[in-house]
Amino acid sequence: MTSSKSAGADPAPRPKRRTFSPEYKLRIVAEYDAAPQNEKGAVLRRERLYHSHVREWRAARDAGALEKLVDQRTSPARPKKSAAEAENEKLRRQVERLEKELARNKAALEVMGKASALLA
Numbered sequence: 001m002t003s004s005k006s007a008g009a010d011p012a013p014r015p016k017r018r019t020f021s022p023e024y025k026l027r028i029v030a031e032y033d034a035a036p037q038n039e040k041g042a043v044l045r046r047e048r049l050y051h052s053h054v055r056e057w058r059a060a061r062d063a064g065a066l067e068k069l070v071d072q073r074t075s076p077a078r079p080k081k082s083a084a085e086a087e088n089e090k091l092r093r094q095v096e097r098l099e100k101e102l103a104r105n106k107a108a109l110e111v112m113g114k115a116s117a118l119l120a
Helices: 022-034 037-047 051-063 065-069 083-119
Strands: none
Touching: 022 037, 022 051, 037 051, 051 065
């Protein structure tokens, strides 16, 4: 008796669960709330979502949970630095690192000088 399915063959890969970023959730809840009553379903269909998604996300937003999840480094509330500002910050960090290295080298030379003086 043979089976129609091969023992080693997977009939279909498991579907991947979709994940939604906090920014996406906030945007969709705002868009859904702003939509006229007869267009709310269109928003859900376009995004392939259920009303339960919006209900959960709205509750999380109202509880303050979504705002805490927003990545502050890339959120629109925090403006991006210009290329010049980013370069200046990078150069400041480099100068600070080099100054520390110079101070460490000076201290090592001073110790070497004292050691040399003691041995002479």
